[in-house]
Amino acid sequence: MPLSSSDFRQRYPAFGDTVKYPPGSVELYIELAYDALNKRRFTDKWLDFAAGLYTAHMLTLDGAQGGAQGGAQGADSLSGLVQSANVDSVSVTFDTASVVDMNAGHWNETTYGRRYYRLLRMFGAGPVHVLPRGQPRVPGFHHG
Numbered sequence: 001m002p003l004s005s006s007d008f009r010q011r012y013p014a015f016g017d018t019v020k021y022p023p024g025s026v027e028l029y030i031e032l033a034y035d036a037l038n039k040r041r042f043t044d045k046w047l048d049f050a051a052g053l054y055t056a057h058m059l060t061l062d063g064a065q066g067g068a069q070g071g072a073q074g075a076d077s078l079s080g081l082v083q084s085a086n087v088d089s090v091s092v093t094f095d096t097a098s099v100v101d102m103n104a105g106h107w108n109e110t111t112y113g114r115r116y117y118r119l120l121r122m123f124g125a126g127p128v129h130v131l132p133r134g135q136p137r138v139p140g141f142h143h144g
Helices: 005-011 023-036 044-064 105-109 111-123
Strands: 081-086 091-095
Touching (some): 005 023, 023 044, 044 111
Antiparallel strands (some): 081 091
16 A cells, blocks of 8 residues: 555654645655656565655755745755864864765755665665575565
């Protein structure tokens, strides 16, 4: 059963405000997520998880741009390992290369997007696990 708007808000409480994140926007992104995802690559639970990450990413981007629906202000922050730090006048530099995939485009702009992109790689273009004949089938893996 596909992820509902109420299920999404329960799993992602940051999007519980129905004024900042109107039901129509949430439902639109959930629908677009299921249209975009390859249903043959995921079990139902993983498909719903991916649709939730997709929806949260898009809603976060809407909020960062002020959103047509008046979403939350500011984007999800990007940080990585501390690369350098100063104490006087407080300055910290992060190594964002450790958390960013250079091929992920706008998916790098939110934590949800980075998780979504990694999930797609894990179930799609990533490595293929081939089991010997006679072994039980594992969902999400190619069986040769």
